[in-house]
Amino acid sequence: MQLSPLPILLALAASTPLRAQVDAAVDPLAPAPSSAVPLEEIRRFAEVFRTVQEGYVDPIDDRTLMQSAVRALLADLDPHSAYLPATSASALAEEVQGMYDGVGVEVEVRPDRSLKVIGAIEGGPAHKAGLRTGDVIVAIDGRPAGSLREPDPSRALRGTAGTSVRLSLLRPGEALPRDVVLVRQSIALSSVSGRLLEPGYGYLRIGYFEGDTADELKRQLAALQVASGGPLSGLVLDLRNNPGGLLTTAIEVADLFLEGGPIVSTRGRTATSNVLYRAAAGDALQGAPIAVLLDVGTASSAEVVAGALRDQRRALLLGARSFGKGSVQTVVDLGNGDALKLTTARYYTPSGRSIQATGILPDVTLPGTAIRGLREQDLPTHLSGDAEVPDGYATGVIVEGESAVAEALRRVKQAAAARQATARRATSAG
Numbered sequence: 001m002q003l004s005p006l007p008i009l010l011a012l013a014a015s016t017p018l019r020a021q022v023d024a025a026v027d028p029l030a031p032a033p034s035s036a037v038p039l040e041e042i043r044r045f046a047e048v049f050r051t052v053q054e055g056y057v058d059p060i061d062d063r064t065l066m067q068s069a070v071r072a073l074l075a076d077l078d079p080h081s082a083y084l085p086a087t088s089a090s091a092l093a094e095e096v097q098g099m100y101d102g103v104g105v106e107v108e109v110r111p112d113r114s115l116k117v118i119g120a121i122e123g124g125p126a127h128k129a130g131l132r133t134g135d136v137i138v139a140i141d142g143r144p145a146g147s148l149r150e151p152d153p154s155r156a157l158r159g160t161a162g163t164s165v166r167l168s169l170l171r172p173g174e175a176l177p178r179d180v181v182l183v184r185q186s187i188a189l190s191s192v193s194g195r196l197l198e199p200g201y202g203y204l205r206i207g208y209f210e211g212d213t214a215d216e217l218k219r220q221l222a223a224l225q226v227a228s229g230g231p232l233s234g235l236v237l238d239l240r241n242n243p244g245g246l247l248t249t250a251i252e253v254a255d256l257f258l259e260g261g262p263i264v265s266t267r268g269r270t271a272t273s274n275v276l277y278r279a280a281a282g283d284a285l286q287g288a289p290i291a292v293l294l295d296v297g298t299a300s301s302a303e304v305v306a307g308a309l310r311d312q313r314r315a316l317l318l319g320a321r322s323f324g325k326g327s328v329q330t331v332v333d334l335g336n337g338d339a340l341k342l343t344t345a346r347y348y349t350p351s352g353r354s355i356q357a358t359g360i361l362p363d364v365t366l367p368g369t370a371i372r373g374l375r376e377q378d379l380p381t382h383l384s385g386d387a388e389v390p391d392g393y394a395t396g397v398i399v400e401g402e403s404a405v406a407e408a409l410r411r412v413k414q415a416a417a418a419r420q421a422t423a424r425r426a427t428s429a430g
Contacts, residue, residue, distance in 0.1 A: 244300025
């Protein structure tokens with residue numbers, strides 16, 4: 001079996017070269033001890049399979065029935081483990097390459113097979129139509145999402161550029177669904193955008209973590225420095241509504257701003273799941289202060305970056321508690337085009353803290369819109385967290401708008417002024 005990286009969800013991509021240092025034993029998905037399946041259980045499965053095959057009201061071919069069995073095997077593990085038929089596996093490969101045809105929305109399949117919006121890609125049809133985190137797609141082209149026969153109902157959002165699709169949405173706080181018609185387009189995934197907030201102070205937004213995000217971030221940072229006429233005095237890094245992506249890319253991004261020390265560690269049952277990633281020397285900002293914006297839409301790889309910069313005291317975090325997805329998925333090629341996406345590890349911030357089902361609390365809380373059911377711990381069958389606090393179906397907070405950027409800039413300028421004053425005192429004393 002062959003391992004391959006998974007976009008959007010936090011995934012191991014061991015073949016990706018990293019500037020960061022890695023401490024790990026290599027043994028891809030080595031079988032756990034005592035992995036033999038009891039003969040009695042095999043017989044029971046075969047009996048159920050044969051009974052359904054022979055007696056179900058409508059004929060079912062063996063492949064369809066076996067795929068259903070495999071999906072059921074994974075269904076109760078956790079929300080992020082899944083069987084991916086060839087169409088879904090190929091869609092993930094397209095996203096890794098940075099281009100696909102669709103409406104530009106990241107979704108989570110809920111137990112009733114409706115689709116919860118995790119984030120809309122900036123500039124895409126869904127973003128332009130106003131779809132936002134927390135919206136639930138209950139019908140596609142007039143058919144309830146739960147009635148679609150595809151293993152992955154989100155595939156119905158894909159299609160040839162120029163074709164249209166009608167979505168029925170339930171928005172938290174609204175009693176009736178709203179309908180929107182979107183025209184599919186070719187989505188070119190550009191994960192980083194930036195601008196100069198004022199001379200010496202830059203703004204970078206990472207929408208998600210794909211294969212070339214770190215390189216794109218370097219290019220944007222260089223452009224900001226040119227526009228500013230020299231090194232930046234401070235940076236606002238916006239990770240709001242960032243659903244995550246490749247773990248290796250998140251490590252590369254965090255490494256850009258660190259001089260050394262741990263970035264993240266992963267811990268699981270196999271040797272390859274137990275890895276410690278360390279930063280190499282070289283801070284792209286040369287110690288200039290950073291403010292990171294986050295909210296309940298900040299998940300997985302985005303939480304890796306926020307946790308690393310905060311634990312290393314490299315950045316101030318502003319906004320609201322993050323999503324709390326602290327698990328790692330490995331994608332296994334099954335050889336026939338299908339794939340298995342399996343949760344294989346939890347990840348830990350440099351301080352050794354797991355944020356699974358707890359999230360990261362900001363240093364400075366900013367106002368936002370509170371909506372229920374947006375957190376990892378609200379998902380059925382989620383992995384339990386080390387410090388998880390059962391608080392029911394509580395609220396997550398979406399922090400939107402430029403006022404958050406303005407507050408982050410104010411904090412960065414304060415830190416930059418204090419840094420300059422310290423440098424002047426040191427020069428005077430010398």
